Amino acid sequence: MSMPSAVADREITFAQAVREALAEEMRRDPAVFILGEDVAEAGTPFKVLSGLVEEFGTERVTDTPISEAGFTGIAVGAAMTGLRPVVDIMFGDFLPLAMDQIVNQAAKVHYMSGGKLRVPMVVRTNLGATRRSAAQHSQSLHALLSHIPGLKVVLPSTPYDAKGLLKTAIRDENPVVFFEDKLMFHLKGPVPEGEYTIPFGVADVKRQGTDITLVATSSMVQVALAAAQILEKDGISAEVIDPRTTVPLDARTIVESAKKTGRAIVVDEGHERYGVTAEIASVIAEGAFYHLDAPVKRMGAMDVPVPFSPALEDLTVPTAERVAEAARALCGRT
Amino acid sequence: MSMPSAVADREITFAQAVREALAEEMRRDPAVFILGEDVAEAGTPFKVLSGLVEEFGTERVTDTPISEAGFTGIAVGAAMTGLRPVVDIMFGDFLPLAMDQIVNQAAKVHYMSGGKLRVPMVVRTNLGATRRSAAQHSQSLHALLSHIPGLKVVLPSTPYDAKGLLKTAIRDENPVVFFEDKLMFHLKGPVPEGEYTIPFGVADVKRQGTDITLVATSSMVQVALAAAQILEKDGISAEVIDPRTTVPLDARTIVESAKKTGRAIVVDEGHERYGVTAEIASVIAEGAFYHLDAPVKRMGAMDVPVPFSPALEDLTVPTAERVAEAARALCGRT
Amino acid sequence: MRRTAPRTETQQADALQGVAREQWLAMYEQMIKIRAFEEQVNELYRGAKMPGLAHLYTGQEASAVGICQALRPDDYITSTHRGHGHCLAKGARVDLMFAELLGKVSGYCRGKGGSMHIADPQSGNLGANAIVGGGAGIATGAALSAKRRGSGQVSVCFFGEGALGQGVLYEVMNMAALWKLPVIYVCENNLYNEYTHYSEVTAGELRARPAAFGIQCVEVDGQDVRAVYATTRRVVERLRAGEGPAFLISNTYRYFGHHVGDVNRAYYRSKEEELDWKARRDPLAILADWLTGEGLADAGTLEEIERRARAEVAAGVEFALAAPYPDPGEVDQHVYA
Amino acid sequence: MRRTAPRTETQQADALQGVAREQWLAMYEQMIKIRAFEEQVNELYRGAKMPGLAHLYTGQEASAVGICQALRPDDYITSTHRGHGHCLAKGARVDLMFAELLGKVSGYCRGKGGSMHIADPQSGNLGANAIVGGGAGIATGAALSAKRRGSGQVSVCFFGEGALGQGVLYEVMNMAALWKLPVIYVCENNLYNEYTHYSEVTAGELRARPAAFGIQCVEVDGQDVRAVYATTRRVVERLRAGEGPAFLISNTYRYFGHHVGDVNRAYYRSKEEELDWKARRDPLAILADWLTGEGLADAGTLEEIERRARAEVAAGVEFALAAPYPDPGEVDQHVYA
Numbered sequence A, B: 001m002s003m004p005s006a007v008a009d010r011e012i013t014f015a016q017a018v019r020e021a022l023a024e025e026m027r028r029d030p031a032v033f034i035l036g037e038d039v040a041e042a043g044t045p046f047k048v049l050s051g052l053v054e055e056f057g058t059e060r061v062t063d064t065p066i067s068e069a070g071f072t073g074i075a076v077g078a079a080m081t082g083l084r085p086v087v088d089i090m091f092g093d094f095l096p097l098a099m100d101q102i103v104n105q106a107a108k109v110h111y112m113s114g115g116k117l118r119v120p121m122v123v124r125t126n127l128g129a130t131r132r133s134a135a136q137h138s139q140s141l142h143a144l145l146s147h148i149p150g151l152k153v154v155l156p157s158t159p160y161d162a163k164g165l166l167k168t169a170i171r172d173e174n175p176v177v178f179f180e181d182k183l184m185f186h187l188k189g190p191v192p193e194g195e196y197t198i199p200f201g202v203a204d205v206k207r208q209g210t211d212i213t214l215v216a217t218s219s220m221v222q223v224a225l226a227a228a229q230i231l232e233k234d235g236i237s238a239e240v241i242d243p244r245t246t247v248p249l250d251a252r253t254i255v256e257s258a259k260k261t262g263r264a265i266v267v268d269e270g271h272e273r274y275g276v277t278a279e280i281a282s283v284i285a286e287g288a289f290y291h292l293d294a295p296v297k298r299m300g301a302m303d304v305p306v307p308f309s310p311a312l313e314d315l316t317v318p319t320a321e322r323v324a325e326a327a328r329a330l331c332g333r334t
Numbered sequence C, D: 001m002r003r004t005a006p007r008t009e010t011q012q013a014d015a016l017q018g019v020a021r022e023q024w025l026a027m028y029e030q031m032i033k034i035r036a037f038e039e040q041v042n043e044l045y046r047g048a049k050m051p052g053l054a055h056l057y058t059g060q061e062a063s064a065v066g067i068c069q070a071l072r073p074d075d076y077i078t079s080t081h082r083g084h085g086h087c088l089a090k091g092a093r094v095d096l097m098f099a100e101l102l103g104k105v106s107g108y109c110r111g112k113g114g115s116m117h118i119a120d121p122q123s124g125n126l127g128a129n130a131i132v133g134g135g136a137g138i139a140t141g142a143a144l145s146a147k148r149r150g151s152g153q154v155s156v157c158f159f160g161e162g163a164l165g166q167g168v169l170y171e172v173m174n175m176a177a178l179w180k181l182p183v184i185y186v187c188e189n190n191l192y193n194e195y196t197h198y199s200e201v202t203a204g205e206l207r208a209r210p211a212a213f214g215i216q217c218v219e220v221d222g223q224d225v226r227a228v229y230a231t232t233r234r235v236v237e238r239l240r241a242g243e244g245p246a247f248l249i250s251n252t253y254r255y256f257g258h259h260v261g262d263v264n265r266a267y268y269r270s271k272e273e274e275l276d277w278k279a280r281r282d283p284l285a286i287l288a289d290w291l292t293g294e295g296l297a298d299a300g301t302l303e304e305i306e307r308r309a310r311a312e313v314a315a316g317v318e319f320a321l322a323a324p325y326p327d328p329g330e331v332d333q334h335v336y337a
């Protein structure tokens, strides 16, 4: 069950948290295995999986050819027949290559079979720009997956959440798409030694506040927290809420906060248009309609392919300063 | 330029309108050609393209293998080098197979090349459930495409719009995804003999009204119009607005209408969660914030894979009755 | 048109030794049951009693039956849009299939799947699939799972030759070969992808496709259930011995349209071609001739079998017509497990 | 390790007749320019002057140069994440490339593409691509376009052997074969997909992959620019004659890491292997040896060429470092044409 995220004696990185979750689950359940490109000896280009192949062998940490559709499809079949694959899609940008397997197969098998077949698999992948990797290695495509019934979508924003949510994902009986923020792998945070999981659909109030609600996902949680600090100096008390899973979405916690504060900004690194900010903003606008003092503000990534040049790339993603500025405007303090 | 859609001496079906648009553009510009499965002699399973191969030959109406990714990719390359392909994706459900070509290639080439390369291509496909075709042949996936910068997304709702918008799509210098409603192919409507095109990003007010705004797309426009008729009997005057393109979106017309009526429902056949209704609803909630008398209501398809059984399938899609009911509730008339 | 299988009579005779008369009769019964089943599907469609469409397996019966007879009950299959034959041959019940086709809650998928999505884990059927090539990943994954679990199961991936257009098939064949997975890719070449002859959309030799991954390929006359059965048995033996995947080309023909409404077919194939296959290469006739020729069955026995099969099919239709639709509350059940 | 190309000396000699000394020297210059270019890229990376990463082409120079020398300026290429060599060989300018790598507005893509997306329609370069196999569709489509327009152009699709994992490659090869498109699929086999030896993820024989579609395959020693050039010339001739697509395996080796930061490589390949390739199969040394051996150039000439190339590269770096970044207003330009 969920635990307060701040209480722990040790700090580990986000990458370590992911690795620990995998290792613990693989020890617990021999059906769990990892499939993906350069996951074994290389431990992925991000080195997130380093050491796992040494403990579990290449049977359970298996390098694949560069065949995202193929190995995701293989995972679907393995999941239907008793295994619990964790598939590694090296960059979230490559999800479109495996889209048919995820959207038309994994997400639908349980329903189409009237509940007879199950697909307990995890697709681990990532999101996030500002790494100077250009348009095909920088996307945050979680909105696409969140739109498809049958999938669950997880967006951890701290080492603590990453570990607890990944363990839940692996134990879930459904296909779960798990997005890690590439820029967060080295971020350290408190993670207790002991076993814990975090339930899906339970938002985490990362910071309490009274004047405005900042709903932020994944990479944008730190941005929102930094914005809240800036705002504090201006005498604006911001509440930061991290939904942690877009599907299922903890609409209640989000709406209650917006009702309390009367103002809300939704910050997410996916493109703004037809993205996650649209869903959450309309959930708030509907649920807190009679309590809102200002329109809900959406701040997603710009609706442009991610540019390579640092001079441009940094403009495309919400920053603490811009979020704080928007918050001040919403609070009538400009 | 846009013409009033009601004025024309003849009525043709939606399928005929699509075929006319293609034939006219192919006559006008030898660079235009069609690529897809069973597009030639068969004219597709829906027979929408019947007769084109006879006029233009198999060089310009070309049957492909069952290779959605492959032939979409080929179209991207052809478009970059002087041709104007119109790709036929037999069911919108197969878009995920071509997703990498659309999302990572077609949509981004112009931007990544700093404007040097262009991809003037059209992906013609369809949407719509209630044909008893089950989960893999019934999806309305236009939200996924609408989320990706670099793509334009078109959703015609009448034969008139289909013809004018398809001609615009073919002449556009960008990749355009064109969604036809499968249930509408036999629908007849007025289409003038003469040449016309319809600009993107211009919503069409399909019906004027004063009490509530129904924003509806594609298949749902007829549903909204039928709902408006029901509502008229209840003394509620509904305005029906068809954005016609989700990208670019004519936010102004939509917001102005909502400001006028003070109430809005967004009706769309895509899944509701993280779908098109979310974007449009939040555009309204933000833009008309100070004019709304009630929260914007979203009515998308249920967030379930489309079930086969008629007993279930019909429950998943908004109907005129349910839209009218929601409108009455919003207007405080229950 | 390729109609003979490149196997030697001796090999086949060897493989068939010890196959009892009862088994041949059982295959005959399965084949005729499939045929009768599809006749009823067509009737239901024409009588507007079946929602949507269906793709009939008629003409291809020997392929599914010969292959599935060589499998264990717990071996896996994945099937296609043209899947009724595969499902029945692997052990699905006629009544529950009809119920599914009519969208009834008593159907295999509670009416949620329909004709193109029959799944029956009990008989090893991991589901028909409406995406061409959609079973390729699943079947290969099931083989991976079987191998890891050491269960000795094999996995059979049925698809039409049209699926050779799907890239994912090559991706998974590569991995199956690398990891020596016990999967058979069964390419049922009925000559047409919908309304297009396969040769117009398929470059090179079919057999060269699996060869590209070092996968052994066997080709068989898919109208002769004995050939199909004998070949599959040999292949399955090799798979269970851990020798890695195989590719089986089963040359066959669909008698009717691509789907039930595809009636005017002259623009893509000739009436003569259809009549020729029916007259000379009918799988039921071929087996019946052999059974009677060998004195393993007389006309009466075969008629009795047919009567029984037809009765089962008729009862299945009755059952399905009378069965209830799912409750509206079902609509959002089974989205998540 | 496969190091010899299966061509006969006679064939090569024939093809090379009439190639002037100047052309060999030009190839030498191009190769050394690519090498010097990549050295500078590495320097810029280590000096934290280049944003992001880059994948160096060092060691593979003969492949891009030999192939592009056999092309017309208006022939098309598509390139990969390891694309600098292809782009330069096809005619890109050093300064504009560096500017792009540094995210400057004077770069080929106004700084929007970076190392993995250099595109230069003027030299026929339809773009490097950061999706493995991402150029397959584009190159095939360009060939379709060339054929329809009757332009006589050919299209060259460069990719690493890792792209053999991508299904789309098989889909487009099938269509290229069916429609006899003038496209060459160039598989630069440098033995590694990132950090994994290709043999661990590639079943069967490479040559069997194109054979699956009836596409002719030629294999060449990618370290010997003369062999690469001669082979490509023959292949291009066949393409221009309308004989359909070809597949060219160019056996080569990358000297450095998968990307500039990939320094500790011992877990996937040995130092000895690297040293051996550099010592015995260096494309620059091989050409230099031949040129001097044949008396076509002396050490002084080659040094002069190298000096010139290095000067061009140095000037390019200077230019790029001094060039301005794009204006913030550029960020939402070129989303739509």
Ligand SMILES: Cc1ncc(C[n+]2csc(CCOP(=O)(O)OP(=O)(O)O)c2C)c(N)n1
Residues within 6 Å of the ligand: B037, B066, B068, B090, B094, B097, C055, C081, C082, C130, C131, C132, C133, C159, C160, C161, C162, C163, C190, C192, C193, C194, C258
């Ligand atoms: C990915 C995909 N593309 C297209 C279709 C439409 N479609 C359904 S069946 C079919 C032809 C299949 O031919 P084949 O694989 O030979 O099977 P057959 O119908 O002959 O049994 C096509 C194109 C589909 N279902 N899935």
Ligand SMILES: Cc1ncc(C[n+]2csc(CCOP(=O)(O)OP(=O)(O)O)c2C)c(N)n1
Residues within 6 Å of the ligand: A037, A066, A068, A090, A094, A097, D055, D081, D082, D130, D131, D132, D133, D159, D160, D161, D162, D163, D190, D192, D193, D194, D258
């Ligand atoms: C579709 C896709 N999957 C994975 C990657 C990550 N990736 C980049 S390069 C590479 C290895 C490519 O190997 P190869 O094709 O042999 O080219 P090389 O790097 O050897 O030139 C991988 C896996 C990618 N860019 N695209």
Ligand SMILES: [Mg+2]
Residues within 6 Å of the ligand: C160, C161, C162, C188, C189, C190, C191, C192, C193, C194
């Ligand atoms: Mg077929």
Ligand SMILES: [Mg+2]
Residues within 6 Å of the ligand: D160, D161, D162, D188, D189, D190, D191, D192, D193, D194
């Ligand atoms: Mg390589």
